[in-house]
Amino acid sequence: MRRIISVLMENEPGALSRVVGLFSQRGYNIETLTVAPTEDATLSRLTLTTIGDDHKIEQITKHLNRLVDVVKLVDLTEGAHIERELMMVKVKASGAQRAEVKRCVDIFRGQIIDVTATVYTIQITGASDKLDAFLQAVGEAAILEVVRSGVSGIGRGEKVLSL
Amino acid sequence: MAEANCCICFLQEETEVEKLSGGDMLIRALADEGVECIFGYPGGAALHIYDAVFRQKKVKHILVRHEQAATHAADGYARSTGKTGVVLVTSGPGATNAITGIATAYMDSIPMVVISGQVVSERIGEDAFQETDMVGISRPIVKHSFLVKEQSKIPEIVKKAFHIASTGRPGPVVIDIPKDITNPVDKFDYEYPDKVKIRSYTPAGKGHSGQIKKAVQLLLSARRPMIYSGGGVIQGNASEYLTKLAKILNFPVTNTLMGLGAYPGSDRQFLGMLGMHGTVESNTAMHHADVILAVGARFDDRVTNTPGKFCPSAKIIHIDIDPASISKTVAADIPIVGAVDSVLSEMLELVKASDERPDTKALADWWTQIEAWRDRYSIQKNPNYSNEGMIKPQEVLRALYHVTRGDAFITSDVGQHQMFSAQYYLFDKPRRWINSGGLGTMGFGLPAAMGVQLAHRDAMVACVTGEGSIQMCIQELSTCTQYHLPIKIICVNNQALGMVKQWQDMQYDSRYSESLYEDSLPDFIKLVESYGHVGMKVTKREELIPRLEECFAMKDRCVFMDIYVDPSEHVYPMQVAPNGSMRDMWLSKTERT
Numbered sequence: 001m002r003r004i005i006s007v008l009m010e011n012e013p014g015a016l017s018r019v020v021g022l023f024s025q026r027g028y029n030i031e032t033l034t035v036a037p038t039e040d041a042t043l044s045r046l047t048l049t050t051i052g053d054d055h056k057i058e059q060i061t062k063h064l065n066r067l068v069d070v071v072k073l074v075d076l077t078e079g080a081h082i083e084r085e086l087m088m089v090k091v092k093a094s095g096a097q098r099a100e101v102k103r104c105v106d107i108f109r110g111q112i113i114d115v116t117a118t119v120y121t122i123q124i125t126g127a128s129d130k131l132d133a134f135l136q137a138v139g140e141a142a143i144l145e146v147v148r149s150g151v152s153g154i155g156r157g158e159k160v161l162s163l
Numbered sequence: 164m165a166e167a168n169c170c171i172c173f174l175q176e177e178t179e180v181e182k183l184s185g186g187d188m189l190i191r192a193l194a195d196e197g198v199e200c201i202f203g204y205p206g207g208a209a210l211h212i213y214d215a216v217f218r219q220k221k222v223k224h225i226l227v228r229h230e231q232a233a234t235h236a237a238d239g240y241a242r243s244t245g246k247t248g249v250v251l252v253t254s255g256p257g258a259t260n261a262i263t264g265i266a267t268a269y270m271d272s273i274p275m276v277v278i279s280g281q282v283v284s285e286r287i288g289e290d291a292f293q294e295t296d297m298v299g300i301s302r303p304i305v306k307h308s309f310l311v312k313e314q315s316k317i318p319e320i321v322k323k324a325f326h327i328a329s330t331g332r333p334g335p336v337v338i339d340i341p342k343d344i345t346n347p348v349d350k351f352d353y354e355y356p357d358k359v360k361i362r363s364y365t366p367a368g369k370g371h372s373g374q375i376k377k378a379v380q381l382l383l384s385a386r387r388p389m390i391y392s393g394g395g396v397i398q399g400n401a402s403e404y405l406t407k408l409a410k411i412l413n414f415p416v417t418n419t420l421m422g423l424g425a426y427p428g429s430d431r432q433f434l435g436m437l438g439m440h441g442t443v444e445s446n447t448a449m450h451h452a453d454v455i456l457a458v459g460a461r462f463d464d465r466v467t468n469t470p471g472k473f474c475p476s477a478k479i480i481h482i483d484i485d486p487a488s489i490s491k492t493v494a495a496d497i498p499i500v501g502a503v504d505s506v507l508s509e510m511l512e513l514v515k516a517s518d519e520r521p522d523t524k525a526l527a528d529w530w531t532q533i534e535a536w537r538d539r540y541s542i543q544k545n546p547n548y549s550n551e552g553m554i555k556p557q558e559v560l561r562a563l564y565h566v567t568r569g570d571a572f573i574t575s576d577v578g579q580h581q582m583f584s585a586q587y588y589l590f591d592k593p594r595r596w597i598n599s600g601g602l603g604t605m606g607f608g609l610p611a612a613m614g615v616q617l618a619h620r621d622a623m624v625a626c627v628t629g630e631g632s633i634q635m636c637i638q639e640l641s642t643c644t645q646y647h648l649p650i651k652i653i654c655v656n657n658q659a660l661g662m663v664k665q666w667q668d669m670q671y672d673s674r675y676s677e678s679l680y681e682d683s684l685p686d687f688i689k690l691v692e693s694y695g696h697v698g699m700k701v702t703k704r705e706e707l708i709p710r711l712e713e714c715f716a717m718k719d720r721c722v723f724m725d726i727y728v729d730p731s732e733h734v735y736p737m738q739v740a741p742n743g744s745m746r747d748m749w750l751s752k753t754e755r756t
Binding site: 009010013014017018021025055058059062063065066068069070071163 | 298299302303306307308310327361362363364485486487490491
């Protein structure tokens with residue numbers, strides 16, 4: 001099962017490599033990974049998605065917790081949560097294609113953020129499956145380049161992951 | 164006026180903070196941490212630190228002959244005392260040579276602080292001379308690591324390193340220090356902190372009292388109980404509580420390889436080691452147990468055999484300070500995260516306060532059954548080797564136990580001699596059996612013995628080794644000379660890489676691929692004599708005990724006993740693998756349980 005693990009950790013050199021190293025060292029896989037400092041500059045928020053059964057995920061969270069740089073973590077998929085991913089796509093847009101691509105962008109509530117005579121650069125945010133669906137709708141033949149940020153997530157309601 | 168001046172001077176002295184260079188700060192911080200002895204080897208990037216070592220008297224430095232030995236010696240020091248072992252090496256090859264010893268300490272959860280020199284800060288990343296990314300290389304085998312970027316942070320980092328290394332589940336911590344950080348010119352305020360707080364690090368303390376109550380209830384309702392304890396009981400200084408709890412309940416006890424000595428090895432309730440080369444009675448009792456109290460043990464694959472067949476009818480209580488060890492390979496029915504000494508003492512109090520006791524009849528039947536297994540299988544009662552032909556390796560360990568009256572510190576290398584030691588030397592006290600259980604590092608024994616002997620100057624320290632393992636760190640004979648370490652090296656010489664050869668006998672139709680030396684062994688007697696030690700060669704059975712007695716009578720000499728043993732001997736019992744359960748064991752080359 002796909003899980004989103006969100007980690008609050010010390011914003012220090014080497015902290016990220018410890019987290020990433022743990023995954024390769026123990027044979028766990030990372031599907032996506034995003035990391036950036038929080039409002040408190042001494043802390044970073046890292047979100048990763050991984051696939052595993054309950055036993056594996058329990059081991060992953062225990063081992064992450066064992067890292068001295070990790071302050072707190074939560075498996076967002078255990079409760080109600082919101083996940084978002086940002087994607088930028090360059091697609092061929094000339095002739096009749098141009099209008100078709102524009103319509104598709106509107107349907108997926110994306111924005112065209114850069115334009116040339118033959119190319120649209122599109123930005124779309126949403127859950128990962130929405131981004132997958134957009135790519136499918138546009139069609140592989142039209143796609144020139146895809147950049148995805150990886151999943152970020154936050155719990156719904158009053159629950160917060162903070163110090 | 165004069166009086167007033169004097170007063171000002173006094174005030175100034177009180178408030179003035181001492182100024183020290185980075186190198187001096189580092190060594191002073193070690194002294195303030197209570198470190199008496201460090202093990203190391205100098206080199207370019209560490210020279211400022213070495214100069215600081217030279218200019219003080221509080222911290223004694225032991226010069227080894229290879230950085231791997233520095234880590235093993237610090238490890239032996241730590242295992243035998245419970246203090247944190249300290250290592251000092253230079254950058255590049257100094258650091259990489261230390262890696263094997265750091266991994267050894269990591270696998271067995273040994274508190275250790277390793278200080279490595281690094282190239283100057285501005286050269287980092289430029290492939291400078293003797294540069295290696297020590298923090299990167301050591302990352303998977305340390306509990307934590309630091310790269311020092313500012314001199315002023317040294318005292319705090321040292322304090323943090325010792326705190327992290329020695330608390331919770333202990334482990335090695337690396338402090339990598341670029342050379343410019345230790346330069347003697349720039350001086351900074353030095354103040355050693357009393358304590359540190361690390362917001363992201365809170366080791367487990369007391370266990371959950373509800374879980375502890377449930378565990379005690381389960382223990383009191385057990386009909387076929389077993390206590391299975393590991394290295395955590397030794398590291399956590401909980402032997403006394405474990406022993407009392409076992410005694411008050413009259414439960415049988417088994418120890419892992421790392422846990423030997425946590426419960427007195429010569430006690431009636433002790434069934435011997437468990438696992439691959441454990442006793443049949445321990446493994447069989449585990450297999451049939453209905454309640455298992457696992458303490459400070461991690462259900463290693465060398466213990467459980469096939470995890471799916473492990474102890475089919477047992478409810479498992481698992482106490483460990485590291486939550487990641489619980490339900491890792493075998494699911495626990497009652498997990499208790501906490502310091503084992505605290506949890507065991509709480510359990511003991513609850514048992515004492517309770518009127519309930521386990522069913523006497525059931526427990527008596529259980530003991531009758533265990534005694535029957537013991538009568539039939541015990542290697543102490545029925546030695547599983549013959550007294551004919553060449554000396555058998557098992558005889559050497561029996562003789563060693565006899566001659567030292569079971570009261571020596573025994574370090575071991577890795578292989579058949581290690582297993583024979585674990586089987587035949589009965590450890591009555593914790594911290595007496597020093598071996599590389601997790602990583603299985605050949606070459607560990609001699610340097611570890613140096614660390615033990617330096618911590619216990621008057622104690623009997625023996626290193627049980629083989630002619631294979633000893634050659635992996637044999638250069639340390641020179642360190643033994645320099646520091647007058649009267650270690651007794653008991654070389655169980657079977658003229659082959661015995662454990663490899665045993666597996667080749669069992670699984671590869673005796674094709675001895677690279678496990679024989681083709682008459683290339685050195686004359687160990689001449690070799691050790693050249694270092695100024697005493698060498699003795701033993702080939703005859705009747706010489707064994709007298710020569711061992713002679714060896715241990717030389718209290719101030721390092722003695723190397725080269726004891727020729729039967730090369731065809733295998734270690735038994737041995738669990739049947741793959742797909743065996745705990746109790747499926749080979750008793751000899753031809754018989755099974």
